[in-house]
Amino acid sequence: MCKPYNRKAAKNTLRKAWGLDKELQISEVDSNLFQFKFQSDYELERILKGGLWTFDNQLLMLTRWRIGISANNVVLEHASLWVQIWGVLFDMMSPTVTMKIGKKMGVVEDVERRRRTDDQNLFLWVRVALLISKPLRRGGFLLGLDGRRHWVDYKYERLPLFCHYCGILGHDIRHCPPHFDASK
Incomplete structure (x- = not known):
């Protein structure tokens, strides 16, 4: 995210949007990196297939846990x-x-x-x-x-925050590295 956000509000909003008030554990494992623990494979699949998920117009990228994954090596591309x-x-x-x-x-x-x-x-x-x-x-x-x-x-459909200058998801023109380089 390129702007500050309320972590507690984000967690509560996702729980409500997914219909999983008590059944979902959410842990922050790094800056802007969260681990979601679902009670069933059915709920996990429903959420993975039901996206695009956003909070405050910011893209929430999800990946399934795999053996060996950690906060240091998770790849969201x-x-x-x-x-x-x-x-x-x-x-x-x-x-x-x-x-x-x-x-x-x-x-x-x-x-x-x-x-x-x-x-x-x-x-x-x-x-x-x-x-x-x-x-x-x-x-x-x-x-x-x-x-x-x-x-x-x-x-x-439901396009989250993206930069109209460079066309990349995840930031706006105010936070665009190529835009700032080109304006020098």
């Missing part, structure tokens, strides 16, 4: 974001096409599938894991399938 893809031709709207588009952006984690076939979707919906060290893609791109090329736009 991907953020999972839902992305809407607009402008896809109606005859190209399918989970397969959504997967191909998502792979251009990052690692595809999930593809929204329509529950009702009588309603036409206006956009495709994909969840992708994006490297937080790289700028977010902006705007759109040319989609080429079956020998046809067509421009599509995309929109990130």
